[in-house]
Each structure stands twice: as C-alpha cells, then as structure tokens.
Amino acid sequence: MDFDFSPQDKAFRAEVRAFVKDAWQPPADNGPEDEMDVVLRRKDFEKKMVARGYLTMHWPEEYGGRNAGRMQQVIMREEMAAAGAMYLDGQGVNMVGPNLMIHGTEEQRQRFLPDIANGDVVWCQGFSEPNSGSDLASLQCRAVADGDDFVVNGQKVWTSYARYADWMHLLSRTDPEAPKHKGITYFLVDMKTPGISVTPIVNMMNESAGFAETTFEDVRVPRANILGEVDRGWYAAATTLDFERSSIGFTTQSRRTLEQLARHASDTEYRGRPLIEDPVVRDELADLFTAVEVAGLLSYRVTWLQERGVVPNHEASMVKVFGTELRQRISNFGVKLLGLAGQLRNGSAHARMSGAIARDYMWTMAETVYGGTSEIQRNIMATRGLGLPRS
Template sequence: MDFRLTPEQRAFQAEVIDFIEHGLPPGWDQEFESLEDRLAVERDIMKRLAAKRWLALPWPKEYGGLGASPMQQMLFNEQMAYHGVPGTVNMGVAWVGPVVMLYGTEEQKARFLTRIADGTDLWCTLYSEPGAGSDLAAMQTRAVRDGDDYIINGQKIWTTFGHYADWGWLAARTDPNAPKHKGISTFAVKMDSPGITVRPLVNMAGTHEFNEVYFEDARVPASNLVGEENRGWYNVAVGLDFERSSIGATSNARRTVDDLVALLKERRGRTPDPIRHRMAEHAIGVQILRNLAYYIASQQEKTGIAPTREAQMAKLFGAELQQRIAATALQIFGMGGQAAPPGSRALRYQYLYLRSVANTIEGGTSEIQRTVIATRGLGLPRE
C-alpha cells in the first residue's frame, strides 16, 4: 500500500488543521467546571462543523454531508482526535444515520437525518443490558405492539451520554419465542418520553459518562420502528460496521506519546533506560496502529466494506496499547501521579490510567475481539 497522501487529500488535511487553529470557539480546550459547560462548547463546535457540512462528512449531500470518501473521513478524524477537539464523536452520525438511510422510510429520513447533520439532535445507543453485553443478542428488553405504539419494558446499561441525549437508538426484543439473533427490532426513542428513567453510573475515574436507562411501560410510536420488525439484529450489525478504522484511538495514543516525550525532554537529568525503552515501544506501537488504520480506510475506499479481521485487530491492539501508555505515564510521575493535586500536569495521566481500564471492555471486550479474529479472521474452528 502507498501511504502517501494525494494532493487533494493533503489539501483537505491542511483545511482541517486550519479550522482547528482558527475556527473553534475561544477556550474550547480548557478544563471545564461542569459537564453542562463542556456540553455547551461541544454543541457550539458541532454547529460550526455542521455549517461546513463536516459533522456528517461522509453522508450524501442531500442528507447534509459532503459525500466524503473513507480516507477523507479518516484524515478528519485523525486531526480532530490528535488535537483533542470535543464534539466530533457523534453516534447519530456514526451509525444511526447510516442505518436510517439504508432501512428507514422516507418520512424517517426527512425527520431524523437533517437534525443529526446540522447538530440539532444528539443520540445515545441503547444496546447493552446487565445480562447482554458481549453476548448482545441475549437482550431481554421487550417491545410489545399495542395499537399505534410499542410498549417498552426493560433495562439498558452503559449508555454513554444518555443523560443529555435527545434521542436513543434502541434495540429491543419484539418476538421472545424467536431464536436469539432473531426477534429483535430497532427503534428511535425520544429520551424525555414518559416511562424512561436515566440514572448515572460514575466510573472509577470519577466522571459521569455512562448511565442506566429504565423503561417502564414507555410508549414509542410504531412509526419510530426503523426497518422491518424482528430483523433489527441486521440493523445493529450493519451499524457496528460503520467507522471502524480506529484512527481516533490511534491519534489519541500518538498525542499522548508525543506529549510524554516532550515532558521527558523538559526534565533535567537522564531518563532511565526502562522508561526510554517503553517509550520506544509505544512509538512503534503507535506507528503499527496508524498503518492498520490507514489500511482499513484504504480498503473501505476500494471495496466499500471495512475488512473485519483488520478492524478487530486495530480495536484490540489500540485498546491494549492505550493501557500500556497510560501505565508508563503514571510511572513517569511516580507517587505524585497517583495522588495528583488539582492543577497538576499529572491529573491528565491519572485520569487516562483509570479510564483506560474500560478501553478493553467497551465496544467489545479483548476476549471477544480475539475470538472474532481467530474464527472469522483466521478461519480457526471453535471448540
């Protein structure tokens, strides 16, 4: 593969960098006192991106995007993640919108897509349950048809940003007697509907990103069913296939390595060999992960499909690399990294270390990733 960018790709990359340097609201990269303050800035950034049709960059122009190629999307995500620009990870853009384009009615496309692309509506994903995480098809949340509505009962968990989402992308069981991967349907759910309760889950890093969501006789209009009833598993699978290059994880890891190298250079005295060697290993890992991400995007560009084996490899390798980098960062700061006072440079790495535990769990555990690589990627038989 030729990793050199075309003139057009370099020009687009330069345009993105210029926007980051000059087009973002003042103070966008500061520490925010509250989630509400951060959300206000994120919404501002989303509106600025939407004005350039960059929020839904790969979407067709008629739906508010620019019809960008996978490589353009990857270059955009790479720069945004490297510079830490918030408000660019958007579930509505990443998988809700693409699935609605494929399986939604014309009324649903008109109703949902424009408001996603222009940054008006934020979406959360209502998939995982206390007994259905890696084995997602084991979900038990029920949706029962009642006239012009479906009545929803059940519990979802690990719902990222469900506490400020306008809409939820819900997978629920509509036929309890069907085989596990059948009898599931997907719905667009207004998160402020009666019968929906969102409760916070504060993670070990002390931040509130996740939530439990309870459905107690919540009514969802039948017109919000997306795709065919009982065929929602295909919608879920297709949605998970979008944007799988892992370039965001790559860029985050690269930025952390770059910052740690700069920090070590600032210090007086010689950096101990164990730290120097780990940093060298991390730099190698970042380059491997970046090459994987570029390969995945190039294959998507050629075939329109993300290569499953490489996508799983990138997710697995990237999640574990981020954990290793975070552990090295904390070691660099020593005991001060474990009890960093407010305002300390070590706070960022303390958070990174604690938050990295989830990297190998969310979006598919490392064990599941290895199983998929072994079976679907290498063709090895199951036990």
C-alpha cells in the same frame, strides 16, 4: 509501495488543522474538571463543524453531506484526535444517520437526518443490558404491540449521554419465542416519552456524564419509529456495529500522549540529568513510538479496505485490540514516568500534562470494553481471520 498522502489530502489536512485549532476550545489548563463544560464544548465544536460542512461530510449530498472519501474522514478524525477535539453526537452522526440511510423509510430519513446533520439533536444507544453485553442478542427488554404503538418495558445500562440525549436508538425483544437473533426490533425512541427514567452511574473517574441506567415502564413507541422490519432489528444493529469498529482515533491519541510524555522527559531533570537520557525511559519510548506506527498502519489498512468497498471485519478487530491495548500501555508508562504527579488530575497545582495521564489511566480501561471487548475481538480474529473453529 507509496504511503504518502495525495496533494489534495495534504491540502485538506492543512485546512482541517487550521479549523480545529480555531474551533475547538480545550479545557482550561489545570482548572477543575467540569462534566457539563465538556458537554457544552463538544456541542459548540459540533455546531462549528456544521457551519463548515464537516460534521456529516461522509454522508451523501442528498442528506446534507458531501460524499467525502474515507481518506478525508480519516484525516478529519486524526486532526481532531491530535487536538483532543470531539463533537457530542457521535451516535447520531456515525450510527443512527447511516443506518437510517440503509434501513429507514424515506419519511424517517426526512424526519431525522436534518436534525442530526444540523447538530440540533443528541442520540444515545440503548443496546446493553445488565445481563446482555457481549452476548447482545440475549437482551430481554420487551416490546409488545398495542394498536399503532409498541409498549416497552425493561432496563438498559451503560447508556452513554442518556442524560443529555433527545433520542435513543433502542433494541427490544418483540418475539420471545423466536431464535434470539430473530425476535429483536430496532426502535427510535423520543427520550421525553413518559415512562423513561435515566439514573446516572458514576464511573471510577468520579464522572457521571458518560453513563446512565435507563429504565422503561410502559413506554409507548409508535410503529412509525421502527427502523427496518419488526423482529429484524438485529440486522440493522449489526450495521451499526460495523460503523463503530472502524475507528482510527486511538492511534492519534496514542501519538499525542506519547509526544507529551517525551517532552516531559526532555524537560524534567532526575538526579542531575534529563529523564530522557535514562536508557530505560528511551527504550520504552522507542518501543511505544514503534507500536504507534504499527497501529497507524493497521488503521490505514482498514481505510484502504473500505475505500475498495470491502467491509472490514477481523481487520477492524485488530485495530481495536491493538489500538486500545496500546493506549493502556502508554498510560501505564506515563504514570510511572510522572511519578507521584502521575496520579493527579486536572485541578491539582502539582498535576502534570493537565492531569491527562491519571485520567487516561482510568479511561483507557473502558476502551478495551466498549464497542466489543478485546476478548470478543480476539474471537473474531481467530474465527473469521484465521479460520479457527468456533468453540
């Protein structure tokens, strides 16, 4: 079996690597962490991607894309993750846009897609609620028809980037009598609509850019903003989750962090010799580098399936579980390797690797939760992959 990339893919990788190096502004080395700075740098990068036709390159040409194949998408994500680069509107580009192409009306596509493709808008996702996460179909946020509008009342939580978002894609219950998957409608909601309030939630990294609780009090959403059919929103939402689960960035981020740790172990002396000569350190590094290669192959398998028109299911769950748990193993190892400095964030004079390890140690805990927890992914692997009975 030939695992090598084609000459065209290699040329594309070189082109993208040069672009990312030039376009992405990394955070100031060891400067204090500033949430707004992160948001602005991601938006800046997004705009540069638009200018080069990269942001929505996986979209069809008629909607501002260039029909880029799966492998090119993977290469783009790998090169971005290797540099730590990210754009801001992941929800719009990878979820709302593709969902509009499948479930939206032509009028909705003309209205919403250009703004996403041009990086002029930020979308957030209003799915989870205080009592509905893994069992999303149990959601209670209510929308009631009233003339040409629906009136929404309820609460959403963990809404990433709600503070900066212009629009939300929202799941709301429109028929409380129907079986739980059947009474849900998918709305596209202008975040400036009266009655929406956004309360930031500070996470354990002491950051509030990522999270918010969003409440709806008599929020009027026009019928024209329903994606798909009334009461059939669950099926459009399921399409969204399929997009979210086919990510490859975890592998590249793991490799990047591990390479930085290996460099640190080479450059740091402990009891008169470089840390890298310690057999325990070498053993752990070798084990983790091997696991990174495994994660890479699992990711490429998902891409390979997608290239053949197969929607990955338990295969994508395997990547999610393995990739995110590997990220936790690596940051755990990093904290031990860096010693006391492993607990310091960017901004401290004694921080190593710009505080990346302390940050990763906390952040990677979220990675086994969002986009479907490890337990839920294991349930999918058990039932759909291994054919075990549902409990």
